[in-house]
Amino acid sequence: MIIDLAQLFHNNSLLVVFTIIAFGYLIGNIKIARFEIGVTGGVLLCALVFGHYNFQLDPIVQSLGFTLFIYSVGWQAGPQILNVLRLDGPRYLVLTLFMTAVSFSLVFGLAAVIDLPSSYAAGLMAGSLTSTPTLVGAQNAVTSGLVRVPEGATARSLIENISVAYAITYIFGTVGLLMVVRILPSILRVDLVAAALQFSKERGIKSDREKYRVKRPILRAYAVDDPDLAGKTFDEILSRHGAQSANLRAFYRLKRGSELIEPRSDTIVEMGDKVAVFATPEEHAEAHKLPGLTADILDEDLIDAEIDVAEIVITNPASVGKPLAEIGIYDKFGCFLSSLTRSQIQMPVSPGTVVQRGDVMIVSGERLALDRLIAHLGAEDRKAVETDLLTFAAGIVAGLIIGQITVKIGSIDIGLGNAGGLLLSGICVGFLRANRPTFGRMPAAARFIFMELGLLLFMVGVGLNAGGGIVGALASLGPILFACGVVVTCVPLLVGYAFGRFALNMNPALLFGALTGAMTSTPALGIVQQAAKSTVPALGYAGTYALANVLLTLAGTAIVML
Template sequence: MTIDFFQLFSANSVLVVFTIIAIGYVIGNVKIGQFEIGITGGVLLCALVFGHFGFQIDPIVQSIGFTLFIYSVGWQAGPQIINVLRQDGLSYLTIALFMSLGSFALVVGLALVVDLENALAAGLMAGALTSTPTLVGAQNAVEAGLVPIPAGSTSEAIIESISVGYAITYIFGTVGLLLLVKLLPSLLKIDLVEKAQDFAKERGFVAEDSAKEAERPILRAYEVPSVDYEKKTVAQASSDFLSQYQDYGAIYKLKRGNDIIDVSPDTTLEPGDKLAFFCSPKLHEKIREEMKLGREVLDEDLVDAVVDVVEVVVNSSFAVGQTIGQLAIQQEHGCRLTRLTRSQIEMPLSPSTRVQRGDVMYLTGERAALQQLVSILGVEERAAVETDLLTFAAGIVVGLFIGQITVRIGGIDVGIGNAGGLLVSGIAVGFLRANRPTFGRMPAAARFILMELGLLFFMVGVGLNAGGGIIEALGAVGPKLFLCGVVVTCIPLLVGYAFGRIVLNMNPALLLGALTGAMTSTPALGIVQQAAKSSVPSLGYAGTYALANVLLTALGTLIMLL
């Protein structure tokens, strides 16, 4: 039996899509030194090759991918749109606007100087900034009929030109940005480690050592010895040790005879008492040595507890705006915060890190204590084992309807298109969900797969569309388009850094994080954090990322309307 693979792939869009995604994942995970092009880049490269050999897919696949991705971008940005205006918010807002509008102006200027058509200019901006939302906005403007089609051309040809521009500039946009953020501190003779430490001290925290905080707590009980503890309070007994760590909450239970007694710093200890501690293994060892406790005891009343891990979406008016230190999770509830993420970016576990609406806290503790803590902080994400597809689908429907609304101005129908409508709807649903968690359930894993799969479906379509004409385009406009891409990748970052330092007086470590967020480059954030040996840059990244996604989508549409 003979299998014609070319015919098999030509007749089966599903086979083409998932083959490209699988191979793209392999390519994207290949590292050369510290650099890798990432999953999106790997899928794009693979799709370009398939497209060059004439393979195509049903257009509905790319449309579904576009819809899932751009709506998810809005949904993720929703809780952070208001938060970005809080602590350091004006600086983040200014950086996001400066970078987005500055990049847009630079691209428009270059297009005029080197005579690039709008489609290639849109692809240039999207690729040089590695901004998929810009690409989505530009292509959707064509598909929605917002862009006049020149005589002798077609919407398909314009979309192909956008994809070609994106493909030619994307690789340097990825690798070049990583190189630039890695070399910039050295070129400017900036000690990024020192600057991150300065910021940490200024805000009253040591940002790094979150790894030790992430150790899973365990429950152990010890006997209070007959010496040194006569009529001492818990605070007195632990003053030389636990008070340094603000860890009174690590004392889980106290048993005296057959009675369980509530523990507070003022509780008086008596010989023969049994103390149960809920803390990390390392802290157990130090507690026993420094508090001079007796033998370990196995008492069911003390150690028979259900220890659990929960994810909590912060949305309570009590928690929003408080610092981690003010929430006193360990001291008052005996639970431990092991991770804090914002827009899927991990934040420093520092007493001065301010909690925002929509943040996700990963907490470990005894189940009853966790339930009480969850009621104070927000809603338990783990309880949402099912995705509320009704709200998800309804939000998309509303967004698509919004995208169809147009206003006639001077005889021209003006609208925001499907991309703008889906963004608006996604932002609204995400914001409402963060404030009223009674609807719109979407666990983190569901959010990731919907957004990631939508992006990859879309990128497969982009690569296949561009693959057919990329060889000709490389010969015709490739060199000048590539050089323009280098300029658009480098100049906004350098000018943005100067603006942030001179005008906004931002800390370099925080500023570089904000700049990578404004350019929506998570790999670049990783390079900055590695250079700073700190998670401080993630604060800046989270501050600009959500707003930049929204702005760049709108600018992708706008550049096609010029």
């Protein structure tokens, strides 16, 4: 039996898609001197090769990828859109607007100088900034009819131009940006380590080189045998011995006879009561010094604690905008914070880190204590495998309908297009989800697969569309497009740094993180964090990333329409 592989692949587009994704993953994970082009770049390169040999993709596959990706981008950005207006938010907002405006103006100016068609200009901007949302916005503007197709051209040829320009400029946009971010602090004589330490000191953030951890608690039970304690509340007892009422969190269960009682500050203690204490060894040693408590006792009802882990979404206005030290996850509630995530980015777990709406905490502790903490912070995102596909699908439907709405101004029809509609719908659903965690449930694994698979399906289509014309474009426009790409990658970063330092007076470590977020480059953030030896830059990245995705999508739509 003879198998014609070429014919097999030509007859089976699904085989082509997943072969490209598989090899793309392999290539994207190859590191050369700590640099890697990433999975998106690897898939794009593989798709270009297949496209050069005339392999095609059913348009519905790319449309599906585009829909899943851009809606997920909006969903992820939703909780953070309003957060950029809090604390350092105004500076993040201004910096993101400035960076987007600089990039847009630069591309528009270069296109005018070298007489570059708007389709190539859109691909130039998307590739130079490695911004897939920009590419999505531009291509969708063409397919949805928002762009007037020039005489002698077709919508397909415009999409191919966008894809070709994106492919030519993407590599330097990825690797070049990492190189620039690595060497720029040295050129500017900026000590990122010192800057991160200074910011950490000002905000009460522990250095990554400092140990920030609470000793694990243990559970012990005591009996009340002092008549002087009888008839007094927990608050009175603790105050009498110079303790803070917040230390009540250690007393999580009280037993009176056979009745189990949840201790409160106004709970009255009686002779013979037994109390379970969930605290560190040092705190138990202090408890031994309190008169009126016998040595440890054994009582299964008291020491049979239910230790659990909860994923908590921050929604309570009483907690939003407060540092972790003020919330007192351990000091006030006796629970232990493992991680804090914002827009899929790990935040520093330090006393000075400010909590924002939509943040997700992983917290462990005794179940009753966890319930009290959850009520104070927001709501628990209970672990389950189900995704609320009804809300997910309805949100996409709403976005597609919004994208069809146009407003006629004179002879010009203006609308958001599918990209803008899906983005807006995703933002609304994501924002509502952050405020009402029981609505629109989507586990982290589901979020990842929707966004990642959507992105890769879309990139396969981009590469296959560009593959047929990439050789000719490289021979004619390749050098000038590449040179323009270098300019568009580097200049906004330099101008943005100057603007952030001198106009916004931002800390350099925070600023470099914010700049990588404004350029939507997660690999560049990794380089900055390595140089700073701190996670402080992640705070800046999270401040600009969500809004940048939205603005760059709109910028891609706008530039291809000019």
